[in-house]
Amino acid sequence: MAIVIRTLYNNQGWKAPCKHPGQDPNCWLCFKRGRSAPSPGKADPVCGVSCWEQHLCERFEWGCTPKGKVWGDEVQPGDSVFFVHREPAGGYTLWGLTNVFAAKRQPRTSGEDAQRGFAFLHLDDFAPLPFEKRPRGLTEEQLVGGPWRRGDCKYISLGHAEALEELVEKLHGSG
Numbered sequence: 001m002a003i004v005i006r007t008l009y010n011n012q013g014w015k016a017p018c019k020h021p022g023q024d025p026n027c028w029l030c031f032k033r034g035r036s037a038p039s040p041g042k043a044d045p046v047c048g049v050s051c052w053e054q055h056l057c058e059r060f061e062w063g064c065t066p067k068g069k070v071w072g073d074e075v076q077p078g079d080s081v082f083f084v085h086r087e088p089a090g091g092y093t094l095w096g097l098t099n100v101f102a103a104k105r106q107p108r109t110s111g112e113d114a115q116r117g118f119a120f121l122h123l124d125d126f127a128p129l130p131f132e133k134r135p136r137g138l139t140e141e142q143l144v145g146g147p148w149r150r151g152d153c154k155y156i157s158l159g160h161a162e163a164l165e166e167l168v169e170k171l172h173g174s175g
Contacts, residue, residue, distance in 0.1 A: 002080040002161035003100075003121075004143050005062055006092070006152045007053050009085045013128050014057040014096070017047040028088050050114050056083075060101070060125055063118035065152060070119040071103035080161045081123060084143060091137040094164060098126035135167040 009026040011018045021027040022042030030049065031039050040047040047054070052063060062081075064071050083096035102122040108115050128134075140147055142163070144154040156164075 001074050001076070002082070002156050002158065003075065004082045004084060004154045004156055004164075006148070006154075007056065007083055007085050007095075008051060010053045010056075012054070014053055015055065017049075017054045019046055020044070021047045025088050026085075029086060057096075057127060060098075060123040061120040062123065062153075063115070063120050065118070067117040068107060070105050070107065071121055074155060075100060075103040075121065077102055080165070081121070082143075082156075082161070082164050084138065087136065091139060092143060094129070094135040094138060094143075094168065096126055096128050097165070097168060099124045129168065129172075133168075133171045135164075135171060138167075 007014075008029055009018075009024075011021075011024050011026065018024065018027055018030075018040070021030055021040045021044060027040070027047075030047070031042070038049060040049050052061075056062065077100050079100040081098050081100060082094055083098075084092040084094050087093055100121060101124050104119045104122065107117045107119045110116065143160070144156055145160055148154065
């Protein structure tokens, strides 16, 4: 089984809070009502909101939502994980790929307040794809085989996973 995870954009390589989020058009979803609470300030030099995206490529983990839900048996070590973010003009950009290291079947009961109550998918170390080598303008059909609807994680077929891997390989193989 493979998974596509829809994240917010992060202008610090998913390793730190975004700089000047109000000036970065790719941070548009952070200002959309209901996507993150609270929203960052339009004039913030550094985003003050705590989100999983800002440390994803340091902690290598992603929580199962909503709070209290856990990863099921369909997620296994070695499964492919693709990370995408929505583009301001529509479509999606595939910005990262890795594999499942382990899936926690129980929510956290200690640690940071923002992470208590969530069960985390632990990932193999990875880095964002180089900016110019990211597949862009992808449709929901290309990513998950139909409308995305709700939630940030979608299980995809082996065929869809292979097609996404081929897109990345094609861009990395060209000039």
